[in-house]
Amino acid sequence: MAAKKKCIEIVEAKRAGFCFGVKRAVDIAFDIAGKNKGVYTLGPIIHNPQVVEKLEESGVKVVDGVEGLKRVDVGAVIVRTHGVPQPVMEELRDAGYNIIDATCPFVKKAQHYAKLLKEEGYKVIILGDREHPEVKGLMSYAGDDVIVVKDETEYSPMSGRVGIVVQTTQQIETLKRLLSFAVERAGEIKVYNTICNSTALRLRETAEMAGRVDVMIIGGGKNSANTTQLANLCKSMSVPTHHIETADELKDEWFNGAKTVGITAGASTPDWIIKEIKCRILDIGGRRCDGNGD
């Protein structure tokens, strides 16, 4: 009997999983949890339920807002990767909490630029999703008359001085289209390209993979915007795509007839989840080969 044939070839993204900011925040959280009691995060520290669960087991609990903190005994408050609105940060400070700021340094930069644009008298435009916590934070720095647009179709051409800052996980092509549209009317545009390089490279790598595999598996929180963006990108390229949080969701029939499977994951997906997904797909491939009686 011949050696088992490798029935599914897996292409694994080099840039799958934790980005710099997420890794930093999760490391901080585990570290603080080991040293303090009563550690809380305002909202989930990252958009990955499995990591949040592991942190809870280590003693890091999630509260919804500052109000929630008042009902518990607080040792330390962790500000999550996406940052918080400026008034929330001030409220935490005024209340005298031990604040551990795990805001991603790139988000921090974007907040700084939003504030700067406002101070310099620009009409501030944020390119991003107004429901995303990162953008809610940015808005608070950009002044009351800030405008949030998801792309150029939501932008009303305006003359004068326009300042643009970008949610770190946006796609560069969206920014390019917005700029092209805005420059027709604006006398002056100051734009900070605050798109995180890691996001850009991950998207590029994912597009390249999606172009050469039969199935794409995207691992990461269903509530993770950047993971969903990866899945949408693959779907737009007409490759069968499945966005899962854990390996348990994988289904054998997804791989019928598939020779190559691409795996990538969002910036908030931990390594152990990616490894489990990979193992399970290898297992499905192996069983298929056995079934074929090779």
Next chain:
Amino acid sequence: MAAKKKCIEIVEAKRAGFCFGVKRAVDIAFDIAGKNKGVYTLGPIIHNPQVVEKLEESGVKVVDGVEGLKRVDVGAVIVRTHGVPQPVMEELRDAGYNIIDATCPFVKKAQHYAKLLKEEGYKVIILGDREHPEVKGLMSYAGDDVIVVKDETEYSPMSGRVGIVVQTTQQIETLKRLLSFAVERAGEIKVYNTICNSTALRLRETAEMAGRVDVMIIGGGKNSANTTQLANLCKSMSVPTHHIETADELKDEWFNGAKTVGITAGASTPDWIIKEIKCRILDIGGRRCDGNGD
């Protein structure tokens, strides 16, 4: 015998001829010429040989540079629409000349922004033609390490803080392409859209006309960049196009088989030249009808 048929229909651009800045400069020059002796311009006041000739007849002479002024008796020096480099302006001031600044106010604004970008520490990029006098003037305000690009193909992607200012007669599409290219790498871009609205509208109207006539006639100086740009735009749309300075250059055979003829003219072309061109084409059309024995 039936009434004469109008054998060539003429479509005349609403925005043909003198723009605000050129009209202002020419008016200033004729006015000064009436009040002073020894009136000189540094280089031709606008890029239209026929207007320059008319001004010479009124006593406004052209000298090539400041050196040329030293050999003549100067009553007043007119700085032309395109402006002059900053050191030239200083030399004129230091020499105590009576300076009449006819720089187009829009060019003046672009010079101001070039200086501002340099002072604010941006790497200054000028989008334009480095051989054009307007751009030579802008360069002098933008610092020694200024970079001039004719489009995005000449731009080397750079990180950091990039400041962009634009020759007033450039096309918005070129600026859009440059911006899209530059924003991929730059952390920050400050762009002043110094494209003159009159240029933009004239180009748009010309493109629209070129799409619906059989022949395009573009009137204006052969040394006029914006007139040449109009001609090139029409040629790129595959409509037979002729760039002429005066009606004398018109040839009957250009209109063989043509039913509609579009006429436009650059920003430095005077009304009387446009009228002469129109009359001559009507005349050609009339003769053709007579020949056909209608």
